[in-house]
């Protein structure tokens with residue numbers, strides 16, 4: 001497990017301890033707010049005096065605020081004014097670099113989209129694509145933040161991303177090879193930028209803002225043009241050596257019909273084997289086959305879902321087949337990790353719950369440890385999943401180390 005700040009064994013003293021206490025208060029408010037200070041003390045294990053001190057420090061940074069209109073009168077003792085995350089206060093920016101296009105956004109401190117936009121960059125080189133995606137960002141942030149402070153910026157992308165180094169180690173579809181993404185964006189924005197793999201960022205957003213069970217353990221499977229995964233245990237998303245965890249593109253999921261007569265071409269993977277998950281179930285394979293069979297005029301999963309919704313049985317058959325393959329991959333990962341939740345980010349299941357049900361049924365049928373189709377769910381953010389993922393590395397840094405992140409990375413020195 002990798003934790004950028006205060007690694008295991010590091011003594012929490014001075015600024016580190018103050019930030020850890022501030023984080024405990026902020027997390028209690030995130031999870032249970034609006035709530036009274038006395039309850040924050042119980043949840044965080046801090047004294048009421050410490051909670052009040054931390055509250056003042058966090059309020060001064062604009063992260064929390066009182067909600068006097070929610071005060072319950074008539075309770076024994078002095079009524080307590082509940083406190084909550086200030087969702088009208090500072091924001092974070094985010095960028096998701098997808099394969100045909102990039103999505104940028106502003107998120108509030110509960111990870112909700114305040115504004116969003118898109119940039120198309122198909123056909124550009126890796127460096128030119130990053131420049132194209134970064135181009136509109138300064139004006140977008142200045143105009144759409146409407147005077148609210150932007151605390152930081154997150155950028156996420158599929159493939160192998162090393163957050164410590166700030167680089168995209170490898171992304172086949174966008175032809176990126178050791179691309180220094182963080183440095184490029186920090187130059188363009190003049191803001192601290194944190195980068196991560198998009199599947200890990202979505203897992204992190206589930207831990208922060210999604211179902212409580214996701215905090216105990218989750219597997220997240222991203223199935224788009226890129227296919228990758230992330231694992232979170234006890235609230236920590238695993239990265240492993242060189243942050244390489246999550247490459248499930250070559251998970252073997254074919255059996256019988258899938259790699260045989262049922263589309264030999266689609267089954268052949270760039271790695272030389274047959275039956276890999278990405279080669280069978282990725283957007284490129286799915287759309288290529290749909291175009292070849294004359295179901296849709298151009299490669300687009302949205303068009304394929306539309307075709308199925310308007311009664312094209314061939315489109316529906318391709319999408320159900322993909323859903324079964326995804327369910328199979330989910331079953332393999334579930335047998336290894338037995339997570340409480342399996343989150344799948346995939347376009348057709350987001351637009352039509354029937355495909356999510358097919359995935360869940362396949363999981364329950366294939367897994368040796370899980371017979372509950374309901375353990376497989378879509379992302380909590382629904383269709384906003386990509387912009388939310390973009391801003392999540394910045395929000396995760398804020399909730400991990402609020403005083404440091406909200407005061408621009410410098411240590412907080414005014415004795416709160």
Ligand SMILES: [Zn+2]
Pocket residue numbers: 249250269270271272273276279
């Ligand atoms: Zn392969």
